[in-house]
Amino acid sequence: MNLRSSGRLATAALYGGGGLGVLGGVFYGLVKIQAKLVRSAIGPAESAPPAPDGSYCTDLPGEPISLLMLGDSAAAGYGMTAAQETPGALMARGLAQLTNRPVHVISRAFVGARSADLDAQIVAGIDAVSPDVAVIVIGTNDVTHSVRPADAVRMLGAAVRRLRRSGCEVVVGTCPDLGTIDHIAPPLRQLARLYCRRMAAAQTITTIEAGGRSVSLGQLLGHKFAAAPTELFGADRFHPSLAGYASMVAAMLPTVAVALNVWDPDDDPPDDLLGEFALPVSFAAAEAADVAGTEVSPTRVQGRERGPRGRWAQVRHRRRANVPDPADPDLSATHLGGAGI
Numbered sequence: 001m002n003l004r005s006s007g008r009l010a011t012a013a014l015y016g017g018g019g020l021g022v023l024g025g026v027f028y029g030l031v032k033i034q035a036k037l038v039r040s041a042i043g044p045a046e047s048a049p050p051a052p053d054g055s056y057c058t059d060l061p062g063e064p065i066s067l068l069m070l071g072d073s074a075a076a077g078y079g080m081t082a083a084q085e086t087p088g089a090l091m092a093r094g095l096a097q098l099t100n101r102p103v104h105v106i107s108r109a110f111v112g113a114r115s116a117d118l119d120a121q122i123v124a125g126i127d128a129v130s131p132d133v134a135v136i137v138i139g140t141n142d143v144t145h146s147v148r149p150a151d152a153v154r155m156l157g158a159a160v161r162r163l164r165r166s167g168c169e170v171v172v173g174t175c176p177d178l179g180t181i182d183h184i185a186p187p188l189r190q191l192a193r194l195y196c197r198r199m200a201a202a203q204t205i206t207t208i209e210a211g212g213r214s215v216s217l218g219q220l221l222g223h224k225f226a227a228a229p230t231e232l233f234g235a236d237r238f239h240p241s242l243a244g245y246a247s248m249v250a251a252m253l254p255t256v257a258v259a260l261n262v263w264d265p266d267d268d269p270p271d272d273l274l275g276e277f278a279l280p281v282s283f284a285a286a287e288a289a290d291v292a293g294t295e296v297s298p299t300r301v302q303g304r305e306r307g308p309r310g311r312w313a314q315v316r317h318r319r320r321a322n323v324p325d326p327a328d329p330d331l332s333a334t335h336l337g338g339a340g341i
Helices: 003-018 025-042 087-099 115-128 140-144 149-165 188-209 218-227 242-259 281-290
Strands: 054-056 065-071 103-107 133-137 169-173 213-215 276-280 294-298 310-317 333-335
Touching: 054 087, 065 087, 065 115, 087 103, 087 133, 087 242, 115 133, 115 149, 133 149, 133 242, 140 188, 149 169, 149 188, 169 188, 169 242, 188 213, 188 218, 188 281, 188 294, 188 310, 213 242, 242 294, 276 281, 281 294, 281 310
Parallel strands: 065 103, 065 133, 133 169, 169 213
Antiparallel strands: 054 103, 054 333, 213 294, 276 310, 294 310
């Protein structure tokens, strides 16, 4: 992405305090109509996914890492029938493998959640555990339920700030690309892609301003899902399959490890083509929306958090982590049980 196009996306993301007003009322109306069609085609959730709550890899030494999963169906693992297949369990096992420490996970994510639900999820999560790190995946239902983007982004920012005040690290997976969904036909598919991309950029900006880190999921899932829809989509052709969830976790896991200061630099050699660099946060958000799996985190330049164009943000393109096989008996869990919320 060149600087001019990056600037246009950044301006769009920032418009109206994180809203997408520059898209125009006509476009927003089309997306609203299409969202109703998508919800009708997919139908209601048949059942809540199993809860991954419990302690994983308890035979490992050291104090357990506390992981809190928040967000919508992508965080909860819609479509999975076993707890060890859900993103919370995949993240816990992967983190245990990276750190050689047990991981205790609590999930308060649920199917259909929007950004407005994050506050209640946090309250319920903190009542159950004092988390070291929280992973949030949110945004899809804000789009499909026509939530004003400025409102969705504002509530996400409030959630990140609340978690950071409690001493918890935060990693946000930004809005996936709904342009890959078969239920959305061209030309609205292209419009949905633009809408989600700008939503993701706005989510990155508010996450960084609130002190968290973000990982772009839209293009990561979009390109791979478009290339292998039968492998990475579930039966409803909307939610991910087990392989799709594993792909999402593999992209986010290194950033979770970095947030906890347990990522081995030897596992993350520099990419000669993409590299890492500091940008004003709006331009970093645009870069992340354009490049799959990009991590954005707060940084300083010459000792300063802010420059002439706003807060500085570090852009990194990390190597994806390996996600253990859910069936691996060496990575078994002690579950607390219970149904998903």
